[in-house]
Amino acid sequence: MKKKRGVKKWRIALFFAIVAALAGLIAANVMDHADDIKLGLDLQGGFEVLYEVTPISDNQEIDRELLTDTVSAINARIDVLGVSEPNVSIEGDDRIRVQLAGVTDQQAARELLSTEARLSFRDVNDNLMLDGSDLVEGGARQSFHQDTNRPIVTVTIQDANLFGDVTREIMEMRPDNQMAIWLDYDEEDSFDEEIMKEDSKIISAPNVDEVLRTTDIMITGDFTIEEAQNLAGILNAGALPVELEEIYSNSVGASLGERAMDLAITAGFIGIALIFAYMLLYYRFMGIIAVITLTVYIYFVLVVFNWMNAVLTLPGIAALILGVGMAVDANIITYERIKDELRSGKSTMSAFKAGSRRSLSTILDANITTILAAGVLFYFGTSAVQGFAVMLITSILVSFITAVYGSRLLLGLWVNSRILNKKPKLFGVKESEISEL
Amino acid sequence: MNFEHEATKLDFVKHRKKFFLFSAALLTVGIILLSTIGLNLGIDFSSGTTMDVLAEDTVTEEEIAEEFASVGLTPDDIILAGDNNDVGRASFIGVLSQSEVLEAQRHFEDVYGNTPTVSSVTPIVGEELARNALISVLIATVGIIIYVSIRFEFWYGIAAIIALFHDALFILTFFSIIQMEVNIPFIAAVLTIIGYSINDTIVTFDRIRENMKLEKKVRGFEDLARIVNKSLVQTLARSINTVLTVVFAAGALLIFGGEGIRTFSLALVVGLIAGTYSSLFIAAQLWLTFKTRQLKRARFKSKQLQESESEA
Numbered sequence: 186m187k188k189k190r191g192v193k194k195w196r197i198a199l200f201f202a203i204v205a206a207l208a209g210l211i212a213a214n215v216m217d218h219a220d221d222i223k224l225g226l227d228l229q230g231g232f233e234v235l236y237e238v239t240p241i242s243d244n245q246e247i248d249r250e251l252l253t254d255t256v257s258a259i260n261a262r263i264d265v266l267g268v269s270e271p272n273v274s275i276e277g278d279d280r281i282r283v284q285l286a287g288v289t290d291q292q293a294a295r296e297l298l299s300t301e302a303r304l305s306f307r308d309v310n311d312n313l314m315l316d317g318s319d320l321v322e323g324g325a326r327q328s329f330h331q332d333t334n335r336p337i338v339t340v341t342i343q344d345a346n347l348f349g350d351v352t353r354e355i356m357e358m359r360p361d362n363q364m365a366i367w368l369d370y371d372e373e374d375s376f377d378e379e380i381m382k383e384d385s386k387i388i389s390a391p392n393v394d395e396v397l398r399t400t401d402i403m404i405t406g407d408f409t410i411e412e413a414q415n416l417a418g419i420l421n422a423g424a425l426p427v428e429l430e431e432i433y434s435n436s437v438g439a440s441l442g443e444r445a446m447d448l449a450i451t452a453g454f455i456g457i458a459l460i461f462a463y464m465l466l467y468y469r470f471m472g473i474i475a476v477i478t479l480t481v482y483i484y485f486v487l488v489v490f491n492w493m494n495a496v497l498t499l500p501g502i503a504a505l506i507l508g509v510g511m512a513v514d515a516n517i518i519t520y521e522r523i524k525d526e527l528r529s530g531k532s533t534m535s536a537f538k539a540g541s542r543r544s545l546s547t548i549l550d551a552n553i554t555t556i557l558a559a560g561v562l563f564y565f566g567t568s569a570v571q572g573f574a575v576m577l578i579t580s581i582l583v584s585f586i587t588a589v590y591g592s593r594l595l596l597g598l599w600v601n602s603r604i605l606n607k608k609p610k611l612f613g614v615k616e617s618e619i620s621e622l
Numbered sequence: 623m624n625f626e627h628e629a630t631k632l633d634f635v636k637h638r639k640k641f642f643l644f645s646a647a648l649l650t651v652g653i654i655l656l657s658t659i660g661l662n663l664g665i666d667f668s669s670g671t672t673m674d675v676l677a678e679d680t681v682t683e684e685e686i687a688e689e690f691a692s693v694g695l696t697p698d699d700i701i702l703a704g705d706n707n708d709v710g711r712a713s714f715i716g717v718l719s720q721s722e723v724l725e726a727q728r729h730f731e732d733v734y735g736n737t738p739t740v741s742s743v744t745p746i747v748g749e750e751l752a753r754n755a756l757i758s759v760l761i762a763t764v765g766i767i768i769y770v771s772i773r774f775e776f777w778y779g780i781a782a783i784i785a786l787f788h789d790a791l792f793i794l795t796f797f798s799i800i801q802m803e804v805n806i807p808f809i810a811a812v813l814t815i816i817g818y819s820i821n822d823t824i825v826t827f828d829r830i831r832e833n834m835k836l837e838k839k840v841r842g843f844e845d846l847a848r849i850v851n852k853s854l855v856q857t858l859a860r861s862i863n864t865v866l867t868v869v870f871a872a873g874a875l876l877i878f879g880g881e882g883i884r885t886f887s888l889a890l891v892v893g894l895i896a897g898t899y900s901s902l903f904i905a906a907q908l909w910l911t912f913k914t915r916q917l918k919r920a921r922f923k924s925k926q927l928q929e930s931e932s933e934a
Binding site: 384445510521553555 | 676720721727737739740741754755757758759761762765766769770773774810813814816817818820821822824825828829832856857859860863864866867868870871872873874875877878879880881882883
């Protein structure tokens with residue numbers, strides 16, 4: 186040990202420099218990071234659907250490849266909808282979860298997602314005349330009827346003669362000379378039943394009175410412009426290779442979502458303020474260090490969360506606040522150790538050293554077991570639970586760095602400056618509690 | 623709160639049988655309740671639809687029922703929520719059709735200017751989720767036992783796991799008694815508590831392990847009891863301060879966090895308290911019981927060994 190026992194002021198200056206730098210960093214872009222975080226459905230409104238994927242035909246097997254194909258098909262459809270941040274994910278062996286935040290017309294979105302987009306042309310007895318394989322790929326367009334100016338959808342057929350034969354055949358069936366244009370015909374469907382339904386799978390059923398030898402087919406349904414655009418869009422996006430069955434859906438109104446978020450954020454601030462007050466009151470000088478490291482912790486969690494492109498949900502906010510608890514625990518464990526060492530009569534400097542060292546293995550063991558549990562949760566959980574697990578793991582890792590190393594660095598600067606020597610009161614230790622070594 | 627380690631004469635070990643009895647009785651009641659009344663499973667675990675209607679002002683159940691009637695729907699249950707009872711939650715048994723949902727949504731948009739939140743689910747999804755959660759916990763349990771056995775010793779692991787199930791079962795019992803609706807975030811809460819419980823127990827065990835190392839010779843129950851008591855007193859300030867701060871956070875969520883996370887935050891608060899109780903009064907004491915038995919057996923064995931050696 187050096188003979189000179191004076192106070193090393195540069196360490197304290199360094200402490201303030203670090204704190205000022207951190208404060209500047211946080212003040213400069215905490216709002217940017219907070220604004221950039223993607224919010225879950227429960228916080229901004231929108232809807233999610235969980236689909237079960239079932240094969241279209243008997244000889245089809247649902248495997249990973251088929252599921253990825255389906256996901257890309259769904260993504261192509263969402264492009265038609267123009268949703269900004271869709272989230273389509275495969276879950277388990279035969280599930281696909283679609284989350285669309287901020288969609289206004291849910292009905293249209295749902296129809297668009299789950300339709301197989303198999304177009305077929307049939308006679309009134311449900312005999313197949315033409316199907317999607319006879320059409321030119323990507324040849325669907327929304328346009329307007331020359332005479333009525335109503336929105337229509339045109340598709341292009343590969344062979345004009347084929348369409349001529351079909352129209353002749355149907356024309357000769359008079360008086361049942363209707364050509365039914367089906368979307369997603371199933372074997373159990375029948376023309377007579379379906380045409381009566383309000384929400385029919387038959388898009389239109391025009392009478393055929395002449396032989397049409399053409400490659401351009403007009404579909405004149407009872408469309409709005411948007412509906413016609415959507416239909417053209419999904420026909421071009423291609424048919425789904427599978428059938429999708431809705432097994433879970435959740436939709437959140439935008440105002441309810443906002444309200445939930447406002448409440449959770451307010452609650453978070455109150456909780457954190459209480460923790461800060463308690464730490465300052467109980468740990469005195471070390472409490473100040475705790476408050477600084479906890480603030481830095483919250484900031485870093487936001488930054489890391491942003492980097493991961495994670496989506497913040499209600500359970501996520503709860504996990505974040507709980508993560509504050511974990512960070513607090515790491516601080517408390519260390520400070521209690523330091524107090525123990527001070528009470529046993531050690532000098533401030535050696536109490537700090539011993540306390541930091543001895544608390545490390547405790548914090549490490551406690552955190553690793555919790556991460557272990559969170560990891561299992563992530564691996565086996567579904568989206569809501571997974572989001573929570575990710576948040577918990579992130580929290581624990583960041584809290585470990587800030588509460589252990591951040592706290593050690595900042596407190597170390599003060600302790601090693603020797604300014605705190607022989608001032609146990611600042612650590613919340615009474616003189617009377619200290620036993621002689 | 624300051625606890626002077628040497629001066630404080632708190633004897634946790636002396637009363638351990640009472641704690642065991644208390645917990646055992648509580649959990650027996652819990653198992654009986656869970657297998658008879660069970661939990662009030664929300665829409666996430668049963669088949670049906672719920673619709674949360676946010677009104678502009680205070681509403682009554684009758685008003686909400688009337689509004690639903692005007693679109694031809696009869697909810698099976700309506701509860702009011704929100705600070706001023708301005709949220710109505712209508713539950714329907716059985717999944718409503720898309721058109722019914724949309725008609726109701728449009729109707730309430732017209733009436734209150736807010737789109738209702740709708741969740742619908744078929745029973746498979748909720749059941750699967752609960753099953754997956756249970757499987758996850760069992761797998762995590764094995765992982766924790768392995769980790770603790772390596773870092774500590776096998777019996778610490780077993781005691782920690784029993785405490786963990788104690789805490790999980792405690793929350794389930796509590797929710798079975800108050801019959802509050804249980805949803806998917808509730809599962810997240812139970813899993814958090816499991817994480818917290820293990821965290822808390824490990825911190826206590828860590829101190830016991832450290833004090834065990836300081837002892838020159840541990841002969842039997844007396845020595846072990848002294849070590850456990852000393853360790854618990856030494857970590858008491860930390861245990862109380864930590865649970866207090868975490869309860870501050872969870873409590874703020876419970877009081878100010880709103881309807882959406884009420885179940886979640888209540889489960890957290892109850893679980894956190896149970897977790898601290900079990901680390902102090904159940905986990906450490908169980909370890910003491912196990913360890914005493916192990917020591918006795920070891921002594922018995924070494925005695926046998928000596929005898930057989932002397933015979934030979």
